[in-house]
Structure formats: C-alpha cells, structure tokens
Amino acid sequence: MIEFLIPIVSFAIAASVTPGPNTLMVTASGANFGYSRSNPHMLGIAFGFPLMIIAVGLGLGRFFASYPGAHEVLKWLGTAYLLFLAWKIASARRSKSGEQTGKPFSFVQAALFQWLNPKAWIVAVSSLTAFTTVGGNYVAETMFIAALFAAISYPACAVWCLFGTAIGRYLRSDRALKVFNTSMAALVVASIAMLYI
Numbered sequence: 418m419i420e421f422l423i424p425i426v427s428f429a430i431a432a433s434v435t436p437g438p439n440t441l442m443v444t445a446s447g448a449n450f451g452y453s454r455s456n457p458h459m460l461g462i463a464f465g466f467p468l469m470i471i472a473v474g475l476g477l478g479r480f481f482a483s484y485p486g487a488h489e490v491l492k493w494l495g496t497a498y499l500l501f502l503a504w505k506i507a508s509a510r511r512s513k514s515g516e517q518t519g520k521p522f523s524f525v526q527a528a529l530f531q532w533l534n535p536k537a538w539i540v541a542v543s544s545l546t547a548f549t550t551v552g553g554n555y556v557a558e559t560m561f562i563a564a565l566f567a568a569i570s571y572p573a574c575a576v577w578c579l580f581g582t583a584i585g586r587y588l589r590s591d592r593a594l595k596v597f598n599t600s601m602a603a604l605v606v607a608s609i610a611m612l613y614i
Contacts, residue, residue: 425548429565432544433573436604437536438499439466440577442522445506445601447581448588450521455578461527463571466541467563469531473541474549474559498533500606507602 434440439462446455522530531537544566549558588594 425544425562425565428544428548429562429569430573432540433566433569434576438502438534439530439537439574441601441604442502442506443574444577444581444584445598446521447578448585448597448601449581449594451585452575452578452582455521455581457524458522458527459571459574459578461522461524461529462531462574463567464524465528465531466537466570467567468528469537470541470545470563470566471559474545474562475556494533496535498530499535503602503606507599 443455443459443462446458544562545559548562549555584597588597
C-alpha cells in the first residue's frame with residue numbers, strides 16, 4: 418500500500434477539488450447562503466462520501482456487479498435528481514424582503530446526495546479498483562482510502578464555498594444573482610453530460 422501513497426493522495430486531491438456536482442453546489446450555496454449556513458452541506462459531503470466508499474468497498478460493489486440493472490436505475494435517479502437540483506439553483510431568487518429564498522442542503526441531505534451523484538460513484542469505484550492490492554489487506558486499504566477522502570473532502574469543499582461566498586458579495590442585484598445561479602445550474606448540467614460522453 419505504501420507504494421500507492423503518493424498516487425492515491427494525488428488522486429484524492431484531484432478528484433475532490435475538480436469541478437463536479439458537489440463542488441458546484443457548494444459554490445452556489447456559498448454565494449447564496451454564505452459559508453456558515455453552507456457548513457452542514459460541506460460536513461455532509463465529508464461524512465457521506467467516505468461512508469459510500471466503505472459501503473461500496475465492503476460489499477455494495479458486489480451487489481451491483483451481480484445486479485447491474487440496479488446500478489443503472491440508481492444512475493438515472495441520480496441524474497434526474499441532479500437536474501432537479503440544477504433547476505432549483507437556477508430558479509433561486511431573493512424574497513421581497515431581500516433575503517435569499519430557499520435553504521442550503523442539510524448535513525443529512527448532503528450525505529445522502531452522494532449516493533445519487535454520478536461523479537461520486539466514478540471516484541469511489543475508481544479509487545477502490547486502482548488503489549487496493551491483490552493479496553493485501555483489502556478492508557484496511559478500503560478504510561484508508563475512505564479516511565483519506567474524509568480528510569480531503571471538507572477542505573476541498575471549503576475552498577469552493579469560500580469562492581462562492583466571495584462571489585456572493587458582488588451579487589447585490591437580482592439580475593446578477595439570476596445570472597450567477599443560472600450559470601451554476603448550467604455547469605451542474607454540463608458536469609452530468611460529461612459523465613455520459
């Protein structure tokens with residue numbers, strides 16, 4: 418496993434920092450609700466994704482190998498949900514009192530969202546197949562990969578959320594907020610499309 422340390426750390430950083438549904442939604446949340454209100458969203462990702470890695474590594478992957486149709490159904494449900502979230506981001510507006518309508522993801526919503534996130538599935542399966550060893554301690558390696566993503570996920574999300582929060586300071590007009598939210602929604606849709614190409 419030690420020979421995989423630098424590659425798996427590099428992979429985990431790249432997978433966590435590059436744009437995808439989680440980072441785009443956290444950016445939009447930061448812009449619309451600020452860092453503090455987006456914190457449960459980020460913590461949910463940092464908890465939910467490593468838990469998903471453990472579940473996939475310790476058996477769920479075998480279930481999907483035996484029943485590929487179940488994975489296909491989950492994939493399409495995830496895509497439909499991401500499109501719904503993109504619509505929610507695009508249609509977010511301020512109320513007449515000037516407050517942002519809607520609310521950020523809760524801890525539980527963000528943790529559960531990982532199961533519907535196509536990029537999360539790709540990263541989980543890729544990391545487990547690439548960075549576990551034949552004849553090695555598979556359980557320990559799976560737990561290490563999950564712990565690594567737990568350590569990296571929150572800081573990666575925090576960077577994107579701070580970026581969104583900084584942008585949010587310039588979104589004073591309703592028009593600017595609408596353009597930003599529509600752009601973020603379009604990026605979520607594009608990230609979905611890239612996974613199917």
